[in-house]
């Protein structure tokens with residue numbers, strides 16, 4: 001195992017919600033991508049693959065987590081990366097990717113990135129999609145949902161009737177839905193969509209729910225129906241990585257409750273979680289935190305001080 005489990009669950013008393021602290025999945029680099037890699041790296045190794053090719057935005061947390069943890073497992077990591085709005089956080093992630101030894105190939109669009117990935121495929125390469133969100137990666141969140149169920153059974157928290165989680169490439173939400181259904185727990189999963197195009201995110205996420213449930217050995221369509229997934233698009237704003245006012249406000253609320261959020265993913269989701277509590281539609285709301293809170297400083301010590309020009313061009 002590369003992470004440290006179970007991650008804690010905490011009550012944010014003032015905000016009237018619970019939080020699952022997946023920012024703490026690893027002291028080296030935390031967040032949700034670690035749980036997907038718990039499944040992806042062993043599968044790559046079992047298939048004798050020594051090289052991963054993947055894809056993401058230039059400051060992708062998935063690319064960084066893969067660079068760090070697959071790199072430590074002796075797997076070379078190469079990623080085709082596409083433009084993203086420039087923030088200090090994105091710049092640090094790119095520098096940390098390079099420090100971890102990843103090869104980044106700039107592309108202007110996801111179509112271009114796909115072509116570049118295809119051109120670099122050769123035997124011995126393990127292909128990982130955007131966000132680590134294939135069935136294997138999503139099974140990491142089936143494990144996470146079962147971990148939560150064990151915490152509920154141990155009395156650490158009441159059974160939430162709503163679980164609010166960020167939806168980028170969908171694997172996290174899909175794994176949670178499949179895992180809860182598999183464990184026979186009833187809850188509504190509110191997926192706050194932060195990526196576009198929305199039709200594709202919906203299609204991919206719903207497909208992953210069914211495929212991941214089946215891969216986990218689930219056979220009962222009624223159990224799956226007992227865990228409805230509501231995909232909410234009201235926090236997306238102008239698109240992926242584009243901050244909204246609601247997210248800026250949620251960032252401050254989170255900070256005052258001791259949660260470190262980011263404007264691309266978790267502040268948008270947290271805004272959705274706050275709305276969910278205010279709506280009084282649910283009694284027990286759990287916000288599933290997915291952003292690493294591990295300091296990047298140790299990784300950045302060996303990093304280039306600036307982003308190379310061919311990658312700098314991807315920062316709008």
Ligand SMILES: *Cc1c(COP(=O)(O)O)cnc(C)c1O
Pocket residue numbers: 031032033061062131133166167168169170171172173265266290291292
């Ligand atoms: C990748 C990511 C997400 C989205 O998870 P998906 O499984 O891609 O939907 C949410 N939060 C953070 C911080 C992430 O890096």
